Amino acid sequence: MEYEVVIGLEIHSQLQTQSKIFSYSSAAFGGDPNSKVDPVCLGLPGVLPVLNKQVVNYAMRMGLATNCKIAPLSIFARKNYFYPDSPKGYQISQFEEPICEHGYLDIETENGKKRIGITRIHLEEDAGKSVHSETFVAANETLIDVNRCGTPLIEIVSEPDMRSPQEAYAFLTQIRQIVQYLEICDGNMEEGSLRCDANISIRPKGQTELGVKTELKNMNSFRGVEKALEYEISRQITCAKNGEQILQQTLLWDADKNVAIPMRSKEFSHDYRYFPDPDLTPVMISDDWIKKIENSLPELPKARQNRFVESYKLPPYDAEVLTDQKPLADYFEKVVKTSGDAKQASNWVMGEVMRYLKEGDSDINNFKVSPENLGLLIKSVSEGAVNAKTAKVVLSEAVETGKSPEAIITEKNLVQISDTSELSEQVKKVLADNPNEVEKFLGGKEQVIGFLVGQVMRATRGQANPKVVNDILREELVKLK
Amino acid sequence: MSISVEQVEQIARLAKLEFSDDEKLEMADQLAKIVEYVEKLNEINTDNIQPTYHVVDINNVFREDKTADSLSQEEVLKNAPKSKLGYFSVPKVIDK
Numbered sequence: 114m115e116y117e118v119v120i121g122l123e124i125h126s127q128l129q130t131q132s133k134i135f136s137y138s139s140a141a142f143g144g145d146p147n148s149k150v151d152p153v154c155l156g157l158p159g160v161l162p163v164l165n166k167q168v169v170n171y172a173m174r175m176g177l178a179t180n181c182k183i184a185p186l187s188i189f190a191r192k193n194y195f196y197p198d199s200p201k202g203y204q205i206s207q208f209e210e211p212i213c214e215h216g217y218l219d220i221e222t223e224n225g226k227k228r229i230g231i232t233r234i235h236l237e238e239d240a241g242k243s244v245h246s247e248t249f250v251a252a253n254e255t256l257i258d259v260n261r262c263g264t265p266l267i268e269i270v271s272e273p274d275m276r277s278p279q280e281a282y283a284f285l286t287q288i289r290q291i292v293q294y295l296e297i298c299d300g301n302m303e304e305g306s307l308r309c310d311a312n313i314s315i316r317p318k319g320q321t322e323l324g325v326k327t328e329l330k331n332m333n334s335f336r337g338v339e340k341a342l343e344y345e346i347s348r349q350i351t352c353a354k355n356g357e358q359i360l361q362q363t364l365l366w367d368a369d370k371n372v373a374i375p376m377r378s379k380e381f382s383h384d385y386r387y388f389p390d391p392d393l394t395p396v397m398i399s400d401d402w403i404k405k406i407e408n409s410l411p412e413l414p415k416a417r418q419n420r421f422v423e424s425y426k427l428p429p430y431d432a433e434v435l436t437d438q439k440p441l442a443d444y445f446e447k448v449v450k451t452s453g454d455a456k457q458a459s460n461w462v463m464g465e466v467m468r469y470l471k472e473g474d475s476d477i478n479n480f481k482v483s484p485e486n487l488g489l490l491i492k493s494v495s496e497g498a499v500n501a502k503t504a505k506v507v508l509s510e511a512v513e514t515g516k517s518p519e520a521i522i523t524e525k526n527l528v529q530i531s532d533t534s535e536l537s538e539q540v541k542k543v544l545a546d547n548p549n550e551v552e553k554f555l556g557g558k559e560q561v562i563g564f565l566v567g568q569v570m571r572a573t574r575g576q577a578n579p580k581v582v583n584d585i586l587r588e589e590l591v592k593l594k
Numbered sequence: 595m596s597i598s599v600e601q602v603e604q605i606a607r608l609a610k611l612e613f614s615d616d617e618k619l620e621m622a623d624q625l626a627k628i629v630e631y632v633e634k635l636n637e638i639n640t641d642n643i644q645p646t647y648h649v650v651d652i653n654n655v656f657r658e659d660k661t662a663d664s665l666s667q668e669e670v671l672k673n674a675p676k677s678k679l680g681y682f683s684v685p686k687v688i689d690k
Binding site for chain 2: 245257389
């Protein structure tokens with residue numbers, strides 16, 4: 114029997130605000146344990162949470178960028194459960210009346226464009242962190258750091274519209290791209306600022322009724338999500354083929370062992386007893402407010418990609434690669450500005466720069482050569498001040514040392530020699546030293562000129578402008594005929 | 595409206611409370627009375643009436659996104675029965 118896979122995603126994205134969602138302590142990542150804490154996020158009795166306005170702005174940005182309807186009225190609810198990383202005994206979230214609903218994103222698939230529905234985007238607070246496995250944790254304890262308590266989150270819930278791990282991957286990476294473009298989240302799954310859970314089920318092809326679903330958690334990388342989904346799908350299909358029942362359960366992905374392990378289900382009977390949080394007032398969003406956020410939205414990835422094709426005359430593929438991540442696209446545009454040459458800028462960024470990033474497993478934010486400096490280097494090539502080969506060597510040194518390419522060129526005296534009189538001397542010398550080759554050339558073996566150019570380049574330690582050398586050589590050789 | 599002992603046990607489990615058998619019966623009785631009292635509300639026709647999400651008729655109470663100093667680690671941990679290396683120490687949590 115052929116099976117169809119049904120996948121829905123729940124994506125949590127930490128919003129990059131200064132302070133927490135309902136209180137004043139810092140929402141920055143890291144720091145000593147329990148050093149970014151205030152009475153509200155510590156859940157002390159008698160405190161009053163007050164909503165951070167920026168959180169609402171950010172959620173609206175995401176809603177508008179994903180074609181959602183912004184709710185004119187939304188409310189907060191208490192989600193009740195006991196877990197030591199949540200000191201209050203409940204999480205403030207949204208249940209009825211979330212801030213955004215009914216959106217969608219179009220993803221690219223093998224069979225063309227496909228629309229994935231977004232059920233809702235709601236606001237909630239993050240929980241603290243449990244430390245289980247560090248060496249300083251005793252066997253009978255768990256350590257709790259509440260710094261992350263109250264960090265603002267949006268949860269993006271998709272419709273069960275994805276039919277393969279590849280589609281889920283495409284949707285998830287597009288979400289990351291958008292939060293990065295909106296500058297509301299850094300989108301880092303490894304550090305947990307973006308997290309993804311998946312609901313998966315299978316059904317015989319053609320059946321409309323959904324199968325029993327399992328929930329997959331703890332996938333800490335984008336590729337991890339794809340892998341975990343592949344694992345779970347094949348597990349379910351094997352189950353079905355063997356006539357076993359698929360149990361509704363939650364599984365934790367173990368990235369080291371490449372397996373999903375069921376959570377003990379007894380502890381996990383969902384009964385959150387949601388009710389409206391009496392501490393928080395409803396949020397009313399006017400059309401004016403929506404307009405204001407709409408007008409402040411930055412250029413989104415698809416639009417930027419199209420602009421790169423049109424105004425820089427780049428091939429669509431190049432535009433796609435360059436706009437994949439906002440920081441890289443920003444870098445590229447600055448290189449274009451200083452170099453004045455989009456085609457070359459694209460070649461250098463997609464070739465040299467991306468190669469260095471890949472080799473160093475680094476990202477553009479940490480790249481040692483500023484876009485302005487790379488732009489100037491490209492400009493000196495196009496103006497003939499250094500040759501392309503030298504420029505690559507200069508860039509490599511700049512990447513290694515962090516020095517500016519200009520400084521390296523001056524320091525090492527790498528400025529290209531285009532001065533005809535200086536090069537003529539060298540050419541004459543090379544011709545005198547290589548009578549055999551000269552004879553061959555004059556006898557009709559034109560390709561020998563390559564060797565002669567090489568000799569001049571060598572004599573000038575690579576600094577000669579090869580084009581000028583070629584011209585002079587031909588001139589001199591004609592004289593010898 | 596009656597509340598069963600099983601329901602009391604379920605609610606107690608969710609609230610991390612423990613009751614003796616006698617107390618469970620007492621709770622079942624009291625909870626039934628509370629639910630019965632609240633059920634009076636069902637007698638009112640609430641068609642076309644907006645739900646009351648907040649008892650005071652206000653909305654959009656916001657703070658600006660500004661930080662202030664955190665409590666010190668010492669203050670944060672002051673009420674903790676047990677702490678270690680700046681963390682709260684709690685009985686081992688399995689299964690997460």
